[in-house]
Amino acid sequence: MPNVQTLDPSASPLDYYGWELRHQREANNLKQGQLGDIIFCTGSLIGQIETTKKIPTRDFSERLDAALGTGGVFSRLIGLVLRSQLPTWFQPYADMEAHAAYISTYQAQLVYGLLQTEGYARALLGVDHPSRVDEMVAARLERQRILTGEAPPAMWVVLSEAALLQEVGGHDVMREQLARLLDFRDNPWVQIQVLPFSVGQHTGMMGSFNLLRFEDDPDLFYVESYEGHMTANPQVIKERSVGYARLQATALSPEDSATLIARVMEERYGDQS
Incomplete structure (x- = not known):
């Protein structure tokens, strides 16, 4: 050093x-x-x-x-x-996310980073980065400040039911995380829908993706695997925007989604004694 x-x-x-x-x-x-x-x-x-x-x-x-x-x-x-503590390949997306006017995300397995609690993020990031977990968690929580700024983005989140059932960090962490999702019920800028397993095959089965829209710049499509890929290709934006609209139409309403989240929180992660 x-x-x-x-x-x-x-x-x-x-x-x-x-x-x-x-x-x-x-x-x-x-x-x-x-x-x-x-x-x-x-x-x-x-x-x-x-x-x-x-x-x-x-x-x-x-x-x-x-x-x-x-x-x-x-x-x-x-x-x-x-x-600067975010992975180098992720930083360009984080910069764009911070300036987006509208964020649409489909999450196939995990809660979206902007909605994660500290405990959930710590358990998740600690799997691959145990020696850097403190700074990576701090960086993730810093990203979330855009939701409480003077001009927060409008955000629509579609979560697979798998995100509610995939246990991250244990029962207490999951209970806190699902309670955090319910806290957004009264937030006019954040809408959360759950896509239940019962819908069967759907247009998001290839994996999680995000769509960012801006006031004056072209829309962006982002998909993350081990490294992220971001594009403004109009054809990709058109196809994924239609795909996202279909996910929204298929998912439970925000109200019914909140009911399901609350039920999973109590039945799966509640006090088992």
Whole structure:
């Protein structure tokens, strides 16, 4: 790992964050331990973040801004830092997702990332990335901030019934996750439908996919396997848009979907005692 004195602030958002933290701390004549005392953490953590050995959090960044009077510098930087922790192949999609006016997604097995709880995301990401799970979970939760911003996208989610039944993280995690889905019932910008097994064959059986629409840019189609593929090909957009409309028409209504989610939450993941 590079020493803090040799950090190149242009190397990455994380390097710049560490460099700026050290610069601001020294400008305020504070040692690492002193700053740690002010923002309720250890001096060791300050040092680890300054040397890019630890990923900062949004809460940490907001406390830094308050303590150092930096006018929101670190609160603005943290979004870039966490975005940089996403897989390289996924970052272009995340950038487009953050600017979409309308998101349509069909999920064949899992809850969509923007709707995942921390526990669900941690269990999921920990399977393939146990050594990086903290930063990857933080990056996923950062993505979700678009749903609570000043101009959230309109989002329509069709979930296969499999997403409700595929246990991720244990009963408690699943119960919390399904409760989170139910929390969106009163959100005017998020609609959730469940596609029940009883529909048989359907147009989404090739797997999960997303459609993004923008105010001034062409629509995008995105499909993810081990790496994602994104295209603005008009023919693909047309075919998948029609396919998605058919999924919406076949799935349970949002109201009936909420009833099914609540039933699965109680019967499958409720208190078994």
